[in-house]
Amino acid sequence: MTSLERRAAMHAALGEPVRLAIVDDLASSDRSPSEIGARHRLPTNLLAHHLDVLESAGLVVRTASSGDGRRKYVQLVPGVLDGLHHPPVQLADRVLFLCSRNSARSQLAAALWSARTGRPADSAGTHPAPAVHRAAVAAARRAGLDLAAATPKVVARIPRGVQVVTVCDRAHEELEPGRAWWHWSLPDPVEAGTAAAFDATVTELERRIAAVQPAAVRPREEPHT
Secondary structure, three states: OOHHHHHHHHHHHHOOHHHHHHHHHHOOOOEOHHHHHHHOOOOHHHHHHHHHHHHHOOOEEEEEOOOOOOOEEEEEOOOOOOOOOOOOOOOOOEEEEEEOOOOOHHHHHHHHHHHHHOOOEEEEEOOOOOOOOHHHHHHHHHOOOOOOOOOOOEOOOOOOOEEEEEOOHHHHHHOOOOOOOEEOOOOOHHHHOOHHHHHHHHHHHHHHHHHHOOOOOOOOOOOOO
């Protein structure tokens, strides 16, 4: 398929209002098929058709959950909307990132959000670890951030007016997400345990942040050596 044909296929897929609404939704949050169906009031057969069209056009991919492997999450293909415009994402004044252990992904997400956008952010976990993972602290340092004094904490009451972002499939499936919550389905770098895995998490978080707040993202400083 030529570049022109790929573009035509994407435009054709997005020319249907429900599929365009699904893509707008996925611009800020990964969703399970059941969540997409509920949010857009689609019967199972019509949902499957829309997702097949979007996937065939190269707009979305479906990945297995790292929590319950029987579940899938639908994600936008990174960068696929470059040159295509979607409505600006409206944000609350404060963001809360949640994962299970609050030792890596959510800690890095909150630190990156604050550093790159200048907006306040916090993090918590459903089953907090005793300490922030040392490899997360090192990855943060390479990104010009400081997690040395950070400590995991349990998620308790969700304050009103906060944008909640789950960055862990297990936490997303354990909690009862509100309709306004976002979910970023990120692999757990602790399982791999390598510096490359933690750096990949930082890179993906920065991409996600830039996707929802492009005008607010500050230029990244070179990491200190």
